Amino acid sequence: MQAGIITIGDEILLGQVVDTNSAWMGQQLASIGISVPGKWSVGDDLSAIKGALQQAVQNCDIVFITGGLGPTKDDITKIALADFLGVDMYFDQATYDRIVAIFKKLYKPLSESHRGQCMLPQGTKLLHNSQGTAPGMWFEHEKKHIISMPGVPSEMKAIMTEEVLPKLKESSSLTILHRTLLTSCMSETVIEDKIQPYIKELPPYVSFAFLPSLAQVRVRVTIVKDKQDFHAQAELDTIVENIMKIIGNDVVYGMEDATLSSVIKHLCVNKGISIATAESCTGGGIAANLVSTPGSSDYFLGSVVAYRNEIKQQILKVNEDILSHYGAVSKETVEAMVMGIRNLTHADIGVAVSGIAGPSGGTPEKPVGSIWVAIGNASTMESYFIKGYLERQKNIDYTIIFALSKLREFILRHYVDERSAS
Structure with missing residues (x-):
């Protein structure tokens, strides 16, 4: 399965905001076996957003969109989606009631622009946003999936973690396991040369990725097997243990997100x-x-x-x-x-x-x-x-x-x- 990512916002194209969303999303999608062959960054422009949507839908099974769901006039992602999908907009009372409750709890006045945040394209499945007011949206279009989320990183991550990723995992027939070894002071080529003889002996459902940075290399091991195979975790553990022995404990300093x-x-x-x-x-x-x-x-x-x-x-x-x-x-x-x-x-x-x-x-x-x-x-x-x-x-x-x-x-x-x- 392949996914495309569309980031929306003039501030990204102008370099005023660095797009960290697509990098994080790519990592999360890779962890469940979904590759990202393409990414589009567009400004707050209806034709540009619809053009990116057209390209992404043609080339990908799932399209992720971040940005443009706020209450201001330049937040036009929902309008672009409605035009692209050929559907009308409707006022979602449940979303409005939730926003009213949030603002009441914060003792803040609710502006008229927040009503506009509740105008949604027909046919959307709402995704709960535990970190903000704008809900995520999930559409099905010509056997493809379009998922739209806020551009605020904390809100996007919450929707992805709590709503999107669990649904994608449920629909998969595969078990996909990853382990990342963290190394320092040994080059990518030296590490690869050391473990290449061992890699050649492994079955095709085991893959490796080498992710170098300054003086450090992340070695990611991935196993993709049928969900009914209950030995995948033990197999991954054995492979990682063998790789550590080959590279050396003096070089491998940790796993996953250790520093x-x-x-x-x-x-x-x-x-x-x-x-x-x-x-x-x-x-x-x-x-x-x-x-x-x-x-x-x-x-x-x-x-x-x-x-x-x-x-x-x-x-x-x-x-x-x-x-x-x-x-x-x-x-x-x-x-x-x-x-x-x-x-x-x-x-x-x-x-x-x-x-x-x-x-x-x-x-x-x-x-x-x-x-x-x-x-x-x-x-x-x-x-x-x-x-x-x-x-x-x-x-x-x-x-x-x-x-x-x-x-x-x-x-x-x-x-x-x-x-x-x-």
Whole structure:
């Protein structure tokens, strides 16, 4: 089954609003085995909306529309749908009564324009909107399905999650299961090369998708089987377990929606480990990433952004001789920064970074993208050199992910594995 997505609104075409709806919808539809071969973005124009509808209906089994269901004059999706379907509009009293009740509860006056929100095309099956006033609408047209929802992301997601997806799942004769492995610091091609021999041995109802981003790759495994096959989940579990062994636990850091910071928090809290960071070129980005996970105060002690050498010396007590002899971007300096932040905060583990993010500041010996990362505790120090990019923000973002990934590996090697064996 194939679906098309139409997003409506001048604000999207003008770049005033970023369309996150279609990306989220595509993910949800893929999870139940519905592919999205096409997407249309159109403004608040009747002919443009009807043209997109015509193309989408011709090419897809289901058409999803977001936007244009509000109470203002530019919200014309319902009019376009009525014209396209060749039906009249009617006033839906139940929708109006619900809007009146909502506004009464909020102690807000109801405007006349809200009556217009209750004018709906004939033949619609209403979809309850638990997050707003505009209901979703489901039409059947020439053996195709047209589903229209508000453009507000929270309202669209509520209707999709509570109304649309359950109905689509019920109508399917298939069991579709997904599992997503999250990896870091290994390229898409290397991962694919590693698991390709294993993939070739799997049956055709098992598929893989590789979704790369900066320093990270999501590996999605999908099984599509008949609903009567009750062994699909166990089969998926076995495949995922085997893939993890092939790629390596040092590379696979989690599943589904986990983040490096959430995984690190879990490890640190379980093992009673405290962390502190000393950052130069990342400007506190590692610390910001760590504290983005709720409860980070249980293990994260603090951070020093030592951008200038004077701060490295005064606060982190990096020896002036190290800075003058080796430079701020060096193995020796980041290791001294680790010792400095640990002494300052009494953290079990210190993380330090220093580098040339760019676009200026590079030399022939240390070009833009030269970055050092160090991680250490009372007995062990590990240092890494990164040859990054020419783009400043890409260097910063990559270094943050790299440092977090190596921090996780450090904890696994020196705390989890050792303590498990003892």
